Amino acid sequence: xxxxxxxxxxxxxxxxxxxxxxxxxxxxxxxxxxxxxxxxxxxxxxxxxxxxxxxxxxxxxxxxxxxxxxxxxxxxxxxxxxxxxxxxxxxxxxxxxxxxxxxxxxxxx
Amino acid sequence: xxxxxxxxxxxxxxxxxxxxxxxxxxxxxxxxxxxxxxxxxxxxxxxxxxxxxxxxxxxxxxxxxxxxxxxxxxxxxxxxxxxxxxxxxxxxxxxxxxxxxxxxxxxxxxxxx
Numbered sequence: 001x002x003x004x005x006x007x008x009x010x011x012x013x014x015x016x017x018x019x020x021x022x023x024x025x026x027x028x029x030x031x032x033x034x035x036x037x038x039x040x041x042x043x044x045x046x047x048x049x050x051x052x053x054x055x056x057x058x059x060x061x062x063x064x065x066x067x068x069x070x071x072x073x074x075x076x077x078x079x080x081x082x083x084x085x086x087x088x089x090x091x092x093x094x095x096x097x098x099x100x101x102x103x104x105x106x107x108x109x
Numbered sequence: 110x111x112x113x114x115x116x117x118x119x120x121x122x123x124x125x126x127x128x129x130x131x132x133x134x135x136x137x138x139x140x141x142x143x144x145x146x147x148x149x150x151x152x153x154x155x156x157x158x159x160x161x162x163x164x165x166x167x168x169x170x171x172x173x174x175x176x177x178x179x180x181x182x183x184x185x186x187x188x189x190x191x192x193x194x195x196x197x198x199x200x201x202x203x204x205x206x207x208x209x210x211x212x213x214x215x216x217x218x219x220x221x222x
Contacts, residue, residue: 042215043152045212095157
């Protein structure tokens, strides 16, 4: 079974709104990564947060990590139609990353 | 600096056949991981290679095997193909233990008929 789970499974918002996706994982981690995937193509690495970090920013992305709850969230601010994609979290331990089933985000123009 | 290249991009095979998928890792990366992604699901870890040795394996049967070459490129071999093997196969390279994240290729879409 998958190590991580994303919530919600699908999210539909209007352009300009913020999108929040959550991820839970089951075992201890070294770091947690977020990826984006467009239409069944390869995954693109967005951001990595280490287990000793609580929050990280990159452009319009904000990631939080709560190791006590084994959860993370990805916030995309001021969303654009081009942000439409599937987003996956990957929990990493001893160099191996385990993915959840993703959140499908649709941003309507 | 080149990214991760996978070949072929699409492939159709018949049940029972064997297939080899190839991956060229990003320059400077010495670790290659393979993932299977079924439609509508997240990538499932198959195995990882580091310095030409298998360095961890997911819950896949032995008919899934791999190789890593001295230039860090890699192959995924699947024997006795089953219909359920139809999926997108993704290769990801990283430096050592992936502490800076993985670089993924665009994948090989395998269809078993």
